[in-house]
Amino acid sequence: MSTRRIVFVVGSGRSGTSTMAGTLQTLGLHVPQPEVAADATNPKGFGESQWVVDLHHELLRRSGVQVSDARPRAWLDAGKLSADHGVRERVTAWLEEQFAVADELVVKDPREAWFLGLWRACAARCDAEASYVTMLRPVTEVVGSKQKYYDTAQGGITRTAAWVNMMLGTERATRGEPRRFVRFADLLADWTQPVFGLGEAFDLHAVKTAMAVDIAKVHSFIDPTLRRVTLTWDDVQVPARLRELAQETWDVLDSLADEGGDNEKAHEVCDQLRAAYAEQYAEAEAFVxxxxxxxxxxxxxxxxxxxxxxxxxxxxxxxxxxxxxxxxxxxxxxxxxxxxxxxxxxx
Incomplete structure (x- = not known):
């Protein structure tokens, strides 16, 4: 049985993906170097490989998809490149280089969700077990955080719609694969519960055999004040229908983090919400x-x-x-x- 493991940390930007990637890295998983440098928006670091970010920038440009794209058809446009033979050859070769350094990798980038089919196929080519951690944070907090730290070209309506599209699409893309959903609030409150749970679920040697010194480093790394934006719907002005859809999406995704919550009933609700969102988006396109x-x-x-x-x-x-x-x-x-x-x- 292969000892190679890749943990893909996915979910919307500003939802705790960097904290999760940094935690796994601190416990011994390898983030391919060089990394994206920390900045004021993420002082603890991003836990992102520069090569991965550059690749995704290229693929998004080629497919005409934005990082936070609200269009349901964006999944189809991005998916076409995931099947490109040349791209798969490049990613597979890069992964082999990383496995020469370590057997357990963590790959994280907010753009990653658009190309999960690509990464899954390349992991299989490398005889590596792929697993997925989706970080969960209330949509109002994600939108508020993006409004604070990112450019203001997108407003609350577009960011909310993009969150719905991204999160429901990610849920569908990882369904049937080894995966876990982790609330950002739970990670900040007591990281040992969700992270050591991941170690067992994904058979991560580095996590299961973490030394006391590594655990102490994670305690220092995770700062509860990282949750610097805590907004509600009173602070995010969006149309009532979109607000209702986004709230229902959050409710079902939040339930996936519960023990036994990742079940067929929840999947059915996600499918219904995805269809409802596509219909609502088509209506909006027709209006404008x-x-x-x-x-x-x-x-x-x-x-x-x-x-x-x-x-x-x-x-x-x-x-x-x-x-x-x-x-x-x-x-x-x-x-x-x-x-x-x-x-x-x-x-």
Whole structure:
């Protein structure tokens, strides 16, 4: 039986994933180096491999998916790259390099959930047992924490919707696999209960044989004041229907952390909520269709003007002087016609 183990720490950003990854690392699991440096938003460190973060940035860009993407179809877009042969070869080769360092790895990144199929397949190629820890924190606290520490480009409505999409999608993607759900509050209150439970459930040698000195280090590492944002629905203004859906999602996910709570009845509720969210999102898209079309027309007009200005400037090929972000705003069919027109002018 293989002694190789990978623990994937998943869940929404700002839900305690860094604390869990750091705890497992302190007890002896290996976080592939180099790591993402700690900063003011996470002074204790992220417990993230830079290589993993860079990979996910690349894959998200290629698939057109955001880190916190509220679109139900984002799972399909990201999943297409998970089956890419070249990507799987790269990840498998990287994992083999890490297993040359240690038999038990912890891989964590908030972007990871979009590509769990990729990681699962590559773990199997390396003859490694994969397991999943989903961190749970009330949606209002997650949204509030993101609003405090991240940019304000996304508002409370978008962040709440993205949380629902991410958490329900993650639950579905890990169903049937070795997994545990851990409340962030429980981790801060007494980390030994959930973490040593993980050690037994996932057969993690480093956790099961942790020395007193390692345990003492974790006690120093985990700071209850890390839960610096404790908001309620009174502090997060979202439409009533979305609020109800998000609360129901939290309630069922919270129950998965209970002993015996990860059962078929809870799975059925998650499926129903996922379908309800997809329906609600489709309705919202239909309502704003006119705004979307107007934005596209404006963007296309601005891009055409930029292309025209570039064509008049002379020098290197006009189409190549236009920034990629601007060219991307033009619909594909229009972009092709403009490219041909500009190339004819340059001949």
């Amino acid at each position: 269709a006119s705004t979307t079309l107007a934005a596209r027309r404006t963007g296309a007009a601005e891009a055409r003007a930029e292309l025209a200005r570039a064509g008049e400037a002379g020098g290197r090929r006009a189409v190549d002087r236009v920034p990629h972000a601007v060219r991307a705003m033009v619909p594909a069919s229009t972009r092709q016609k403009l490219r041909k027109a500009l190339e004819r002018r340059e001949r």
